[in-house]
Amino acid sequence: MSTAVEVDDLRFAHTGADLPALERVSFRVSAGESVALLGPSGAGKTTLLALLDGRLQGWSGRVSVLGAPLDPDRPPPSARRPDTGFVFQEFALVERSSVLRNVLNGRLGRMSPLRALLGSPTKHDLEIARTALADCGIADLAERRVDSLSGGQRQRVAIARCLAQEPRLILADEPVSNLDPAHACEILALLTGAARTRGATALFSSHQPDLARRFAQRIIGMRDGRIVFDVPTSELNDDATAELYREVGPIPGIGLRAVS
Ligand SMILES: Nc1ncnc2c1ncn2[C@@H]1O[C@H](COP(=O)(O)OP(=O)(O)OP(=O)(O)O)[C@@H](O)[C@H]1O
Numbered sequence: 001m002s003t004a005v006e007v008d009d010l011r012f013a014h015t016g017a018d019l020p021a022l023e024r025v026s027f028r029v030s031a032g033e034s035v036a037l038l039g040p041s042g043a044g045k046t047t048l049l050a051l052l053d054g055r056l057q058g059w060s061g062r063v064s065v066l067g068a069p070l071d072p073d074r075p076p077p078s079a080r081r082p083d084t085g086f087v088f089q090e091f092a093l094v095e096r097s098s099v100l101r102n103v104l105n106g107r108l109g110r111m112s113p114l115r116a117l118l119g120s121p122t123k124h125d126l127e128i129a130r131t132a133l134a135d136c137g138i139a140d141l142a143e144r145r146v147d148s149l150s151g152g153q154r155q156r157v158a159i160a161r162c163l164a165q166e167p168r169l170i171l172a173d174e175p176v177s178n179l180d181p182a183h184a185c186e187i188l189a190l191l192t193g194a195a196r197t198r199g200a201t202a203l204f205s206s207h208q209p210d211l212a213r214r215f216a217q218r219i220i221g222m223r224d225g226r227i228v229f230d231v232p233t234s235e236l237n238d239d240a241t242a243e244l245y246r247e248v249g250p251i252p253g254i255g256l257r258a259v260s
Contacts, residue, residue, distance in 0.1 A: 002067070004169050004201035005029040005052060010061035012051060021047040022059070023225040029201055029218075031168075034192045036212035037205040039222035040245050045205035048222070049171045052203070053086050066168055082109035085167030087191065087204075089174040091154045095147040099138065099157050102146055103129040106164035125164075132160040135194060152183035156190065163194055170195050172204035176211065184208065188215045209241045 010025040021044045029035050037045045050056050052065055054076040063070040066083050070076060085106070093102050107125040108116045115121070121129070133139045136156040141149065146157060155175060162170060172191060176184035188204075192215045195202035206212045212219055212233075219236045221229040221244045229240060 002031045003028055003064070004031045004033070004066060005203065006062070006064040007052075008062040010048075010051070010059060010063060012047060012056060012059035014047070015058075019225070021225050022051070025061070025225070025227055027220060027227060027230055029203060031201055032196070032199055033218060034195060034202040034216050035204075035218045035220060036216035037203065037220050037222060038207075038209055038212055038241070038244060039205075042224070043222040044225040045222055046173050047225075049086075049173050049203070049205060052169075053084055053171055054081065078109070082165050083167055084169045084171060085162035085165045087155075087158050087162050087170065087172035087175045089177050091151075091158045091178075093146045093154060093157055093161070095145075097146060098142065099133070099144050099146060099149070099160075100129060100142040102157055103132055103160045103164050106132070106161035109165060128166065129160075129164045132163040135163060136160040136190060151178050152180075152187065155179065155183075155187050159187070159191055159194065163198070166198075168200050170200055170202045170204075172202070174205050174207065177207060184211060185214075192216070209236075 006028050008026050010022050011020055012022040013020040025048065037048065039045055047056065051059060052063065054070060057073055059072050068080060094105070104121050104125060107121055107129060111121070111125065130139065133142055136159050138153060138156045138160065141153060146154060149157065170191065175191060176187050179187060188211050191204065192202050213236060216233055218232055220227055221240065223244060228244065
């Protein structure tokens, strides 16, 4: 199976931070896998996802995304950017625009520069956007303004925008933390299901171990910038999860394969 993400001995510190946000991080995600990142606040999940999205520079180690190495000193070339889609916790939508217009924004990286500048989609772009809306169960909301939608509907729009981009890798940073349990479950089912049917890879962070277990094939546990376990979902036990989220102190052996 080919590799979607390969990270080797990654270290990164935010400008001005006393401690590194990522320390000796190494892991690999196969193409088509759904993997969850778990860990308490400050573990480094957002930093890792932003870095894989090409938004952070100044790191050390080796990082390869969809078969191409990332450059630690510059963002990926624009031609490669549409291959990676990102779903944000806060949705990051244009509130005063329609749902369809927001989803079409996902096509911008696939349009010619002139079309992107003019915001002028082709028939093909429209078809893809409408398919993404239908796949996310919100075809009937196409003409609604985003600021009239509920949180769950907004996250569906954000996922539809991501799918319209036709990404091969979907990164999602706590995509359900603003939603109630029922909607959280629906949205993670949608995200991982859409990735699976498209043959895309999904890497999402979460603070909800039960949902991560339900929708990911593999769980990576992070704490203080390091990976403390990396296991198939079936091997994750309650003790390991409790240990990951305990308040303070060193992490003793938890019966799982430590990877860094
Ligand atoms: N822009 C920044 N400047 C300085 N330090 C930062 C910045 N962003 C994050 N950090 C620090 O980097 C570390 C990792 O933070 P990060 O947001 O990646 O963790 P997280 O696991 O995503 O947490 P959460 O679950 O709360 O979102 C933390 O110590 C945090 O304070």
